Amino acid sequence: MNLSDRPRRLRATPAMRELVAETSVEARHLITPHFVVEGSGVKEEIGSMPGVFHVTPDTLIEEVEADLDLGLKTHLMFGIPDHKDATGSGAVADNNVVMRAVSGLKQKFGDDVITVTDVCLCAFTDHGHCGFVKDGRILNDPSVEQLAKMALTHARAGVDIVSPSDMMDGRVGAIRELLDENDYTDTSILAYSAKYASAYYGPFRDTCDSAPQGDRKSYQMDVRNSREAVLETILDLQEGADMVMVKPALAYLDIITRVRAEALCPVVCYNVSGEYSLVKNAAAAGLVDEAAMVRENLLAMRRAGSDLIITYHGREALQKGWI
Template identity: 50%
Template sequence: MDNLQFRRHRRLRKSNNMRALVRETFLRTEDLIYPLFVVEGNHVKNEVPSMPGVYQISLDYLEAEMKEIVSLGIKSVIVFGVPAEKDEVGTQAYHDHGIVQEAIRAIKKQFSELIVVADTCLCQYTSHGHCGIIEEGQILNDPTLNLLAQTAISQARAGADIIAPSNMMDGFVAAIRKGLDEAGFEDIPIMSYAVKYASSYYGPFRDAAHSSPQFGDRKTYQMDPSNRLEALREAQSDVEEGADFLIVKPALSYLDIIRDVKNEFNTPIVAYNVSGEYSMIKAAALNGWVDEKSLVLEKLTSMKRAGADLIITYAAKDAARWLREE
């Protein structure tokens, strides 16, 4: 072993405090955005079968849910609505008394400092389950934009702090930005689902939001999972149209895309840790196959390391509890 030359990297790993001293990436509770599924009716708290620990709740249970969220130090939520009625053009999405609008008002009335993000889409509200107007079996891009702008304006009017359009229509950010500005909401930012892949990881969400398409699929407007450069083109368009945040969805299988987008743009980058990613770990944990705490925190940290500034995750409440223990 004489004259053997090598570097001793383990010097910086020899104790917990030493590892903490040189740690490069940090996961904070403030980085997490917790999704809420709000339904019409009273006394409703339905656990989503494919998402253990995640519930559909009615407005009368919202206060208790929000108190728990705030007590954990979570500072942001994103609201999804499950309406009682649907039609061909998703009227309840942009109705001033739609379920999302009513939920936003209720949250902001009692928790005014909490950041409320409104998911802005039509799929939960249309009878066909697609994110736009349908004509002869085709999803029409331009006629859909007006309805998206109306939805965003109604959500801003209800008190939303951030508008998050998730439909992937071409020009959706430009239409919503114009609509918000003309309605006097110039200061409301847009958190665009800029890079949203046509992913198989969305299945449990569609159980929770009742948003499965009734025919076909969403591959004509969501992105092909094989494509990388297309993500940068999509993000570039949204930045030019006025997006203030860029979402990459899903997160775990697209960490390379998160890094690409982070390297290219100086807006805050949001990773959406989607339902399928959540459910896989939850199922494995319930079977005793994995250590849920360590695996979830490792997964979320990987998203931060890849370049995400914020993470939308159904594990936010669990992660917040575990981070307090660290």
Template identity: 55%
Template structure:
């Protein structure tokens, strides 16, 4: 039987050989840990649909942040829950808001840790939509002022990056202008540029109490069938001042991550979202797959597609594996 001179299996025989020719690497430096913070003290509420994920008050959040920092995770992403909701999402930009308090506390205790804050209104509005309403429609332009005000309040509290996830047209430019006019030109913007209207967000909406009270978000989040539109969205955000762009979710949109990485000269983040996390957790709990192996395979796939950063609820677990 004839064999070619080159046999690919020669470099698969041992772990050290495999390591030598491995094309894609994952480092703890590339992980961002999402966290949910809410008012109160001593709060650590488990999220039933996301095993291992909790809602924290600021005091308990600091313990979780200490754990993440001890694993050398470089950044956290903060989502806030309000003490009360209203039609305008007023607590999103309140000085006493949970995100603002948590940001100040983290930067005071761990000044070198990068704090990224999610900028959206869905957690704060009584109707659960990502912007102000005019009738039953989200009013894009009226929402921009509130988003800019929210981002500014986060930056003034010490955030290193603000991350608008609302998908309103023009929000990156509005936020950049507000930051620059306030002398906060060194605060960066991580834009959720290609955020798809996805069924993978279900568990997150439990964690953030952010499900819309009517309708859905198809009128402002992207259609799952579109890729050219994603390129236009990324281009617009970069023109408006985005320092980094994001694709969300990650696994169903690996092709989009690859295209963004190839076509644009900006760092690319990808969000390994709640539904992707919950699926692995559920399957592992049923003994259907090896959680650690599939977790790492998933994160490597996102890296291989081109992501420079991965936002993932697996950040601590992955960091432990990488350290070992």
């Protein structure tokens, strides 16, 4: 055959493939989530998410210390309080579980660790919604006021990045304004800009005991839409977001690519609980090569345009040399 172009030349050996690889996944690209509960001395595996644990602020320090040795420097914390009420008052209470987690990490590790906190009311409300509820409706503006106060409590604890995940209109601007008014101008905002009303969140809601009464389709995005993701991203950036996020990841790689094309800031995606548990369960059943699948999934997210990935796979992937 007389072929001038033979692309296989650059795939001939492992060394050659490594030489021309366009995409990589490294520890610095990964953000590790943690589920922090009240009390002390707790490290309990979550049944629906093998290898993921409920921890208390003290055992969180041990987990993060081990992660730092692997190069995992960025850690996202979700607070799970004992007390829940209609307004999520625990989210803005002094010395709540999230504040203790953040302050403990910063006291121990200083700037060697980057702390991120989830800003949302769902884990703190008895109805499981991300905002205030009246007559079955989710109230936007009163919810935004509470969310901004929640972000301020995290800033007071020393958090590096607050991450509003509620999908209320205007919450990024309200958070930025309140942080700046209180001299927390250096606290960054990672906005969940394109968060879809997805079926992939099941294990997470079980983990946080935050399944809503009804659903969240009146504020989270419709899975059928893509232009809306661009609009939400533009609005969040106009309001002061420093980074933007797409959630979930695998079923929304096209959205990651669209957001990447519009945003000059870092783009983050969330490799969510359902995506994680599907891989874990398939691997446990002997149906897939877990290492190869995790690597392929993470590479796909990076290839689509994500600068950073929130994932539950990070620790194991690094420990076992999958990436």
